[in-house]
Amino acid sequence: VLQCLNLASYNYLGFAASLVSGSSRHVSQQDNQLDQGRGVGCGDDDGQTKVSVAAIEGQCDAQDVSSTTATKTPSDNERCLLSAIETVRRFGVSASGSRTDAGTLAVHHKVEQMIAHFVGKEAAIVFNMGYATNSTCIPALVSEGDLIVSDSLNHASIVVGCRASGAKIKVFQHDNCVDLERILRRAILKGQSRTRRPYGKILIIVEGVYSMEGEICRLREIVALKRKYNCFLYVDEAHSIGAIGETGRGVCEHTGVDPADVDLLMGTFTKAFASVGGYIAANRDIVDHLRRTSSSYVYDTAMSPATAQQVISALEVLQTESGRARVASLRQNSILFRSELKARGFHVFGDESSPVVPVMLYYPCKMPAFSRASLQRRIAAVVVGYPATSFLSSRIRFASLSIYISFLIGV
Numbered sequence: 001v002l003q004c005l006n007l008a009s010y011n012y013l014g015f016a017a018s019l020v021s022g023s024s025r026h027v028s029q030q031d032n033q034l035d036q037g038r039g040v041g042c043g044d045d046d047g048q049t050k051v052s053v054a055a056i057e058g059q060c061d062a063q064d065v066s067s068t069t070a071t072k073t074p075s076d077n078e079r080c081l082l083s084a085i086e087t088v089r090r091f092g093v094s095a096s097g098s099r100t101d102a103g104t105l106a107v108h109h110k111v112e113q114m115i116a117h118f119v120g121k122e123a124a125i126v127f128n129m130g131y132a133t134n135s136t137c138i139p140a141l142v143s144e145g146d147l148i149v150s151d152s153l154n155h156a157s158i159v160v161g162c163r164a165s166g167a168k169i170k171v172f173q174h175d176n177c178v179d180l181e182r183i184l185r186r187a188i189l190k191g192q193s194r195t196r197r198p199y200g201k202i203l204i205i206v207e208g209v210y211s212m213e214g215e216i217c218r219l220r221e222i223v224a225l226k227r228k229y230n231c232f233l234y235v236d237e238a239h240s241i242g243a244i245g246e247t248g249r250g251v252c253e254h255t256g257v258d259p260a261d262v263d264l265l266m267g268t269f270t271k272a273f274a275s276v277g278g279y280i281a282a283n284r285d286i287v288d289h290l291r292r293t294s295s296s297y298v299y300d301t302a303m304s305p306a307t308a309q310q311v312i313s314a315l316e317v318l319q320t321e322s323g324r325a326r327v328a329s330l331r332q333n334s335i336l337f338r339s340e341l342k343a344r345g346f347h348v349f350g351d352e353s354s355p356v357v358p359v360m361l362y363y364p365c366k367m368p369a370f371s372r373a374s375l376q377r378r379i380a381a382v383v384v385g386y387p388a389t390s391f392l393s394s395r396i397r398f399a400s401l402s403i404y405i406s407f408l409i410g411v
């Protein structure tokens with residue numbers, strides 16, 4: 001098994017069990033030959049100093065490896081793991097039923113209360129997948145006669161949810177509030193295309209941090225437009241919850257927006273929380289409505305008890321000194337990683353403190369070469385090209401971490 005520093009998965013806060021071996025599944029035979037030749041340490045074939053993953057791992061075991069925090073990462077992570085194991089012992093592996101069908105357990109109530117409190121909303125509802133959260137809740141919120149105004153780079157789960165809703169969909173240019181306002185103004189002036197009746201509801205959907213671009217959305221401007229045109233606002237915080245804002249409370253905290261100004265705060269547990277599942281936090285009426293109408297809540301088997309417990313444990317850690325230090329360290333590492341890449345001549349997209357760090361390769365033919373070169377240096381990252389990006393904006397996407405980055409770039 002080839003061991004790599006895993007900058008491919010979204011383990012932003014370092015909660016996942018292994019930070020270094022996650023990419024073994026992606027390793028080809030050719031890469032295995034490398035392993036046989038050199039063992040786990042990074043290659044030094046072009047004379048440059050590279051970080052040895054084995055060395056990093058050793059340091060991690062000893063104590064926190066970040067140059068900026070004093071967190072005791074292993075013990076917090078171990079506590080999360082032991083709680084998950086204990087939950088499996090008490091409740092079993094599966095919830096064995098949908099939430100409305102005897103699948104609701106005490107851990108589900110607890111995670112809902114904790115997430116609502118954490119993001120500053122009255123109530124929350126959790127689902128077994130982030131994908132299912134978007135794809136089944138959007139159709140429960142809007143339907144024929146309503147309008148969705150969606151950012152052009154919104155995630156596939158949002159696109160599927162919008163299409164399934166039956167509402168009219170208009171797409172605005174990515175992160176462009178002028179275009180957003182143009183569409184809103186027109187929709188209100190002209191109404192529905194055939195009947196000219198006013199739309200029932202208008203729902204704006206954006207993401208907190210865009211997973212291919214690394215941009216943090218312009219929430220203040222979007223909230224101002226939502227108020228001006230009396231719309232509803234849905235923000236997908238998959239990549240922002242736990243990862244940005246001073247205490248990890250996401251894009252509202254980062255931009256200084258009151259969570260009351262965002263009608264629906266959606267998020268996933270697969271990134272910063274190193275678990276599985278999704279949530280929507282909103283006022284109690286909306287959450288109660290979703291409990292009755294989201295097909296995932298009614299027909300899907302509920303979140304497994306251990307994954308719910310992992311979210312509870314991660315939220316507990318996040319609200320301690322060491323959890324806050326992880327968030328601060330992630331921010332510092334993201335800024336450092338980006339600026340060091342730029343200093344080395346790379347074109348890097350995204351906001352400086354965003355944990356998503358896309359490095360532009362442009363030409364599709366560079367993708368395999370860059371991927372292989374990264375693996376040779378024992379770094380796993382995701383290369384992304386058409387159709388996920390336009391043909392000439394291929395890129396490699398690194399997910400920043402609260403630890404390791406300073407080791408990686410040798411500062």
Ligand SMILES: Cc1ncc(COP(=O)(O)O)c(C=O)c1O
Pocket residue numbers: 129130131132134155157207211236238239268269270276277278
């Ligand atoms: C913005 C966004 N929303 C939703 C999802 C789906 O979440 P999950 O993978 O937890 O099902 C993702 C997954 O990457 C995402 O990036």
